[in-house]
Amino acid sequence: MKVVVIGAGIVGTCCGWHLAREGHAVELVDPLPPGCGTSFGNAGILSYSHVLPVGHPGVLRALPRLLLRRDSPLRLRWGYLPVLAPWLLRLLRAARPGRFEAHARALHALVSRAEAAHEAVIEACGLRHLVRASGWLKVARDGDAFDRETAWERRFLERFGVPHEVVAGARLRELEPALVPEVRRGLFLPRERRVVYPLDYTRGIFADLERRGGRWRQARVASLRVESGRVRAVVTDRGTLAPELVVLAAGVFSRELLRPLGLAIPLEAERGYHATLPAPAAGPGPERPVLALEDGFLLAPMKDGIRLTTGIELASPYAPPDFRPLRRLVARVGRWLAGIEPRILGEWIGYRPCLPDSLPVIGFAPRCENLLLAFGHHHLGLTLAAVTGRIVADLVAGRDPGLDLAPYRADRPFV
Numbered sequence: 001m002k003v004v005v006i007g008a009g010i011v012g013t014c015c016g017w018h019l020a021r022e023g024h025a026v027e028l029v030d031p032l033p034p035g036c037g038t039s040f041g042n043a044g045i046l047s048y049s050h051v052l053p054v055g056h057p058g059v060l061r062a063l064p065r066l067l068l069r070r071d072s073p074l075r076l077r078w079g080y081l082p083v084l085a086p087w088l089l090r091l092l093r094a095a096r097p098g099r100f101e102a103h104a105r106a107l108h109a110l111v112s113r114a115e116a117a118h119e120a121v122i123e124a125c126g127l128r129h130l131v132r133a134s135g136w137l138k139v140a141r142d143g144d145a146f147d148r149e150t151a152w153e154r155r156f157l158e159r160f161g162v163p164h165e166v167v168a169g170a171r172l173r174e175l176e177p178a179l180v181p182e183v184r185r186g187l188f189l190p191r192e193r194r195v196v197y198p199l200d201y202t203r204g205i206f207a208d209l210e211r212r213g214g215r216w217r218q219a220r221v222a223s224l225r226v227e228s229g230r231v232r233a234v235v236t237d238r239g240t241l242a243p244e245l246v247v248l249a250a251g252v253f254s255r256e257l258l259r260p261l262g263l264a265i266p267l268e269a270e271r272g273y274h275a276t277l278p279a280p281a282a283g284p285g286p287e288r289p290v291l292a293l294e295d296g297f298l299l300a301p302m303k304d305g306i307r308l309t310t311g312i313e314l315a316s317p318y319a320p321p322d323f324r325p326l327r328r329l330v331a332r333v334g335r336w337l338a339g340i341e342p343r344i345l346g347e348w349i350g351y352r353p354c355l356p357d358s359l360p361v362i363g364f365a366p367r368c369e370n371l372l373l374a375f376g377h378h379h380l381g382l383t384l385a386a387v388t389g390r391i392v393a394d395l396v397a398g399r400d401p402g403l404d405l406a407p408y409r410a411d412r413p414f415v
């Protein structure tokens with residue numbers, strides 16, 4: 001079939017790759033080259049241990065403190081509150097007992113398939129050199145803060161039997177010699193992998209997609225023309241396309257294209273920033289991503305230096321970035337790792353596409369037989385892209401994807 005994939009982020013690229021592998025003629029449509037949206041600037045973690053939804057009771061309890069604290073990992077642009085309020089209410093409802101456990105199970109169903117799906121991509125595209133079996137370390141300077149920040153996560157890791165280790169003393173230093181002595185405790189997740197540079201990873205998959213006959217068309221999709229339950233035309237700023245199948249993978253911007261079709265998906269951006277810092281001139285840099293729990297930032301080794309990524313800013317994806325909090329965090333890196341100069345080489349903002357139940361939308365659009373949806377991967381888009389692509393290819397081929405897709409439907413209640 002002639003397939004148009006709207007959005008050439010890691011999710012769209014993986015969907016396109018899977019479909020091209022099955023012989024379809026795939027065109028990725030995006031004003032940006034593959035991998036240059038939110039997929040460009042993430043922390044690069046293949047987070048195979050992530051089973052805790054954002055909406056859980058621990059977050060509910062911490063919310064007032066998180067919203068009011070200066071330099072909190074969670075920031076809200078208060079002017080956006082009237083727009084955001086319905087989404088926030090759904091997030092609060094998602095955290096209620098019974099609900100969040102169901103979301104965690106549905107998240108686990110995807111995450112537990114993510115590694116095999118990435119392995120298939122890595123093998124077929126020859127990307128082994130871009131991936132490190134590093135694990136992920138979440139550290140605290142203070143024991144109480146460690147317990148507070150990781151209690152819920154550890155409970156869920158136990159429940160789903162995900163390997164993890166609480167580390168301190170010599171074991172902590174052995175894992176990360178660059179940690180300053182004041183850092184006392186850590187949660188080590190040994191199954192996590194890291195990609196050395198997210199853009200190279202998406203580009204590597206796209207290069208193989210091109211070898212299989214796929215291509216990228218530089219255009220912005222303005223609308224989808226739907227008649228008699230089918231997309232008849234994809235209208236772009238550079239002409240109109242008439243594919244047989246459309247995959248919508250435009251991250252947080254997918255909602256704009258669906259609204260005229262009568263599909264109101266509560267998709268919001270959890271905005272995140274990064275700063276690139278120079279790699280240490282002397283001594284070891286971090287071997288693996290290190291999350292500084294009390295300050296709420298993450299330091300990830302990348303090929304171009306150390307990438308400091310931030311927590312969540314709740315604001316419109318169209319609002320201008322505010323880099324000031326990021327700069328204040330950069331000044332605090334010395335509290336965590338020795339030898340890293342707090343000098344900013346580059347700054348960036350991205351938009352995690354988030355639904356209140358922390359689950360993506362994957363599946364055919366209601367009442368539209370040739371429109372597939374693949375967006376809303378929140379903090380896990382890199383992790384879940386390959387398994388999403390595989391599921392999309394299964395659905396197109398009429399194969400059983402091997403898991404219940406009801407939790408990811410576009411017409412679910414979203415709590």
Ligand SMILES: Cc1cc2nc3c(=O)[nH]c(=O)nc-3n(C[C@H](O)[C@H](O)[C@H](O)COP(=O)(O)OP(=O)(O)OC[C@H]3O[C@@H](n4cnc5c(N)ncnc54)[C@H](O)[C@@H]3O)c2cc1C
Nearest residue numbers: 007009011037038039042043045221251272380381382383
């Ligand atoms: C700071 C930060 C750190 C993160 N760390 C991690 C991590 O370590 N591990 C992990 O798994 N995830 C992480 N994430 C999340 C991850 O980056 C996202 O979930 C993922 O990039 C989403 O991919 P996507 O392909 O859906 O979206 P995008 O990468 O945003 O791609 C969507 C594409 O759609 C295009 N588009 C939009 N509108 C249109 C239109 N009208 N027509 C055509 N094209 C359009 C955009 O230009 C864009 O290229 C992080 C995110 C942030 C912000």
